[in-house]
Amino acid sequence: MPSNRLNQTSMNKIVKNAEEAITGIKDQMTLMLGGFGLCGIPENSISALVNAGVTGLTCISNNAGVDDFGLGLLLKKKQIKKMISSYVGENQEFERQMLSGELLVDLIPQGSLAARCQAAGAGVPAFFTPAGYGTEVAEGKEVRYFGGKPHILEAALQADFAIVKAWKGDSFGNLIYKGTARNFNPVMAMAGKITIAEVEHLVEPGELDPNFIHTPGVFVQRIFEGNNYEKRIEQRTVRKRSEV
Amino acid sequence: MLDKTGIAKRIAQELQDGWYVNLGIGIPTLIANYVPDGLNVVFQSENGILGMGPFPWEGEEDADLINAGKQTITAMPGAAIFDSATSFAMIRGQHIQLTVLGAMEVSDQGDIANWKIPGKMVKGMGGAMDLVASADNIIVAMMHTNRKGQSKLLRQCSLPLTGVKCVKKVVTNLAVLDITDDGFKLIERAPGVTVDMIKQATEGALIVEGDIPEMNI
Numbered sequence: 124m125p126s127n128r129l130n131q132t133s134m135n136k137i138v139k140n141a142e143e144a145i146t147g148i149k150d151q152m153t154l155m156l157g158g159f160g161l162c163g164i165p166e167n168s169i170s171a172l173v174n175a176g177v178t179g180l181t182c183i184s185n186n187a188g189v190d191d192f193g194l195g196l197l198l199k200k201k202q203i204k205k206m207i208s209s210y211v212g213e214n215q216e217f218e219r220q221m222l223s224g225e226l227l228v229d230l231i232p233q234g235s236l237a238a239r240c241q242a243a244g245a246g247v248p249a250f251f252t253p254a255g256y257g258t259e260v261a262e263g264k265e266v267r268y269f270g271g272k273p274h275i276l277e278a279a280l281q282a283d284f285a286i287v288k289a290w291k292g293d294s295f296g297n298l299i300y301k302g303t304a305r306n307f308n309p310v311m312a313m314a315g316k317i318t319i320a321e322v323e324h325l326v327e328p329g330e331l332d333p334n335f336i337h338t339p340g341v342f343v344q345r346i347f348e349g350n351n352y353e354k355r356i357e358q359r360t361v362r363k364r365s366e367v
Numbered sequence: 368m369l370d371k372t373g374i375a376k377r378i379a380q381e382l383q384d385g386w387y388v389n390l391g392i393g394i395p396t397l398i399a400n401y402v403p404d405g406l407n408v409v410f411q412s413e414n415g416i417l418g419m420g421p422f423p424w425e426g427e428e429d430a431d432l433i434n435a436g437k438q439t440i441t442a443m444p445g446a447a448i449f450d451s452a453t454s455f456a457m458i459r460g461q462h463i464q465l466t467v468l469g470a471m472e473v474s475d476q477g478d479i480a481n482w483k484i485p486g487k488m489v490k491g492m493g494g495a496m497d498l499v500a501s502a503d504n505i506i507v508a509m510m511h512t513n514r515k516g517q518s519k520l521l522r523q524c525s526l527p528l529t530g531v532k533c534v535k536k537v538v539t540n541l542a543v544l545d546i547t548d549d550g551f552k553l554i555e556r557a558p559g560v561t562v563d564m565i566k567q568a569t570e571g572a573l574i575v576e577g578d579i580p581e582m583n584i
Contacts, residue, residue: 159414159415159433159437159451160414160433160437161430161437162414162430162431162433162437163431185451208491209491209492209493209494210490210491210492210493211489211490211491212490212491213437218489218490221489222486222489228489230489230491230492232492232493232494232495232496232497233413233451233455233492233493233494233497234413234451234454234455234458234459234494234496234497235496235497236451237450237451237452237454237455238452238455240452241452252459252497252500253459253500253501254459254496254497254500254501255496255500256500256530256531257478257528257530257531257532258496258527258528258529258530258531259527259528260492260496290431300450301431302429302431302432302448303412303414303415303416303431303432303433303434303448304430304431305415305448305449305450306414306415306450306451307450307451308450309450309452310450310451310452337450354430354431355430356428356430356433356439357433357437357438358433358436358437358438358439359428359439360422360438360439360440361422361423361424361425361426361427361428361439362421362422362423362424362425363424363425364424364425
């Protein structure tokens, strides 16, 4: 059969909504969720997970949301067994569950978290980093010296599902992020065995300039256009014009 | 004696033209308000922005533009946005000339503890361990003593460490101190503060040589 590469090729990874997107996420699975604080979190998918009632989850995410928004919603309903994060200070319920032993927590350096996700997506099983040497983070880890300086061995971090939030995406799964809502989303998109992307604007293939794609679609398996984004601001810091 | 603003103003004097600087949450963020006129400095925020600007005008907040402390900010002309892996590549790859952060304890060998009080406060280390392990130039901004009046400049840190042998300079409400092989070396006194007051408040090894000048703020 003659091949004709001038034929339009298309990928269709579009699913209808968050409920459909999270199909296959089961109890006890490991999930990665993008976002820094409440910025760039996959709001619709988190709601869908709360409604679906999946439990025993291990969640890899830089932060744990606040008490009544973001991952805090899953924590409140005791759906999370273990958190892997770098900072959880904004969530009192989180701190309470952690100090009482109800919730298992691995606190890991933010840079190592980002690099470990990227490494998984990039087929790099482990790497050395100076971050955490001499601290409790280094316990049990191999130490090697490079340039006379000690480094610890960190392993790649993978997830059954990675759930990311982007600004625009197309049916190929190509993603563009806006502002600091980018943060962990690109590296987590690479690291999920299955990656779900929720976007504010789902556009036609060809509309996104290939030069400016942040996450190439190869990393994404499911994409949907979300709605009703609250985009809550944690610390609304401003200058008042009367101050000038 | 200095207040938090005073500490920030003194550290701002350390900035050099063309530097990329990371400011931790708390006192360090105030430093951005005191960049000397004419000095070109770019502030990096670990969540993915170079060229962090001041807080937005009231009513112009953008939920998609925040700093590491989750505060709404603006972006300066010439700013760049990138992902978390790239952000920490900048940090770990030593492309940032100065890191300023707070601390609970600093040892006279340059160890720093600023992320955990076991059983009481376990918020997490965030980017601190990456920052202190990688930066050539680390300044700690903190009060000289804690709320109980105990010294925060110690022989050895008692709290879980963030990093070892990494702090270069400490600026407190009482003094500017360099960290040398032999311990804390007193460089300047805060206005109205005597060398004796500093000695009383410093538990770690303290070197005092010659006349110690007063800070010029």
